Amino acid sequence: MEKIKIGLIGLGTVGSGVLEMVSNNQAKISNITGRELIIKTIAVRNVAKHRSEVSDDIILTDNVDDIINDPEIKIAVEVMGGIDPAKEIITNLLNAHKHVVTANKDLIASHGDELARIARKNNADLVYEASVAGGIPILRTIVNSFAADEILEVKGIVNGTTNYILTQMQQKKWSYEDALKKAQELGFAESDPTNDVAGIDATYKMIILSQFSFGSHLALDDINIEGIQNIKLEDVAQAADFGYTIKLLGIAKRVGEGVFAEVAPVLVPSDHPLATIHNENNAVMVTGQAVGETLFYGPGAGGLPTANSVLSDIVSVTKNIALGTTGNTFNNYQHESEPIDKGDVIYPYYLSLQMLDVPGQILKVTKLMMEIGASFSQIVQTKANDTDARVIFITHAMSKKQLATLKAEIDKFDTIELRAAYKVLGE
Template sequence: MDDSEIKVAILGLGTVGSGVAKILLKNSYNISQKVNNTVKLVKVLDKDLTRERELNLPADVMTDNPDDVLLDPEIDIIVETIGGINPTKEFVIKALKAKKHVVTANKEMVAKYGNELFKLADKNEVDFYFEASVGGGIPIIRSLKESLTANQIQEVMGIVNGTTNYILTKMIQEGVKFDNVLAEAQQKGYAEPDPTSDIEGYDSAYKLSILSAIAFGSSVNIDDIHLEGISDIRQEDITYAKELGYVIKLLAIGKEVDEEIEVRVHPTMIPDDHPLAAVNDAFNAIFVKGDAVGELMYYGQGAGSMPTGSAIVADLIDVIRNINYKTNNRISCSCYEDKDVKSMSDIISKYYIRLEVIDEPGVLSSVSGIFGDNNVSIESVIQKGKVDDTVPLVLVTHQVTEGDIQTALKEIKELDRVNEIGSLFRVED
């Protein structure tokens, strides 16, 4: 073994940071053998040095002063596990300018500022790796950048948020109401005290931005991603979905169609025999379609201390190999084109629609007439019994543009015998 020592520091000792530290300590011998160096964890930043931790590290390793990490000339690689933008982005910039390699799991920072950070890393001839930013322990970034690089990627679609998938699994399998499952998820630590980023889809959008940029070779602005969360999903829609042979999942969907990129995050009905339909609880799965390789699916734990730590340490090992062999093998931005993002009104999909209507003759005819006038054809209809003088009218359309469906629904909403448009879900077959 080479006697040279690689010194590593961690910013943040929360769930993910603790996982990284545990792996580095537990597997230190194997890691050192694989890279032909001694790998030593020398500093860990934690804002509260007095709190109780599951992992006890020596006092001289712990610090609450960022400069003890960022300005230490002995430290070779910094692992960022704080998350968020402030002050994290400034810490990372300071580290890169100090010519330290950086490994991160921070999907928001990579999605919003990745290009800036990649350029800074290149300028300072250091690595900026981010495998753990999408899919936890699933090696999706490296697969898209390396193993599938010969392909023209046509589609990336997946369940990339474990919290929402856990909630929907409980709602589907046990009939539990959304609010009750959310409270349970918070108690188990699957959901944050403020669950907005998860349940409203922001977390999935950050990850889709990263995946789409790599898959389609063009930057995707977060603001260009159509976004809907899961908080409005009702049990009746889950029931009707089952009756129609579908399962509801929160999907991140990226497609390239006619040199335009289609990016959206929303609850989606998929056939109950689709591979993604069987992905339950807090697991993630990402479906990829390439022109040469065909269809692939990556499945595994998408979050958590050890799975995410596994991806981070794998990146760390790659960085050390780059250092040893003095290679310029940086995983940087592969955005070599500037493709337009397709307007949501132009996307084509099937739709599930639930209307609450007055139980009178001619309602279905009126609704069908408006749909027909707007180029919307109906594939199937379910009509159930009365609930407080109204009946649910459930329809599934054939393929139609979003613009046409929205125009039709505006007109249908004005009908006297339509009480409300209860729900709308896009259907991916």
């Protein structure tokens, strides 16, 4: 049986999972592909640290050029993460006519188009199923199963760290700070959790999902990003009283000839499928014009779940090698998008305000809502402290343009502060 030799760059949680799965699942892989996969070389920063983890028949090196310049290696797997030096390494691998499998969402979201062009020029495959939602095979599903359907919207929970934190705040009534600390203790959050809790990680994933769903190429600056750092326990409790769960959602939807994309906290109805996704799990809901709503659920991170997605890419590339069909772009869908009008992006909103507890304050907000042509569906007032009241509104559907005007006008009041404004799903 012909052997396909692989170079692995990085031997962390995911890299170790790939090594384990290639070894344990060799019989099935060979049965499917007609080829035997051999991990020949692994590049790591510290050879001595990893020597005991790797069998003697695998070359362990701290020089990635040992993979780039080896003509026997056909597939390179990059699981080191980060944009630099990963971009240069993958560029060199592609120019050396290696097929590349990566789980690097930051790199693909930022430079995926450029790398895809380099791959095409070299008749090489560049695939990255594991870059979005860990063990959920969402990208290849969109490419294959939605090829003939027009996707109207893709939304979901694509960051396990923030979902774990919000789950604890809802179920155990923990503060954000306590939930984050526990997530760090369990390894769900980094010592510096900014990328996760500020919504940046989820945004990179939504950029990739938008490319596959709509053929559009969004940049980080095109997307409104709001994390979970400022979510208060009282808002989690109040949302529950209204019948909602707060989730950090990525939402991308077609609006006219453009694409609206946002990552932000959202009130999700308690009976909605996304409200039932707890802890570190992820879920992506794809809405097609023909098929309607479909939900894909599973582990969003972890060594073996992510390694499973990496291995599915390796198997796909191996099939292409066997059939002589390499060099095809992972995602061929391209569609020019026009700028969207914020007046066309419509949602109800949850508004949390703190105001001086004297007559006339709610009337000020009500007048503002009338002036911008918006209205409320629910109002709750509680005591904030000795001098202030906390007033919660849920609005009827209003546009992003109306919301921006409301925020600007409220900022002019000395006695009223808007503490939170979250979209409401499914109203």
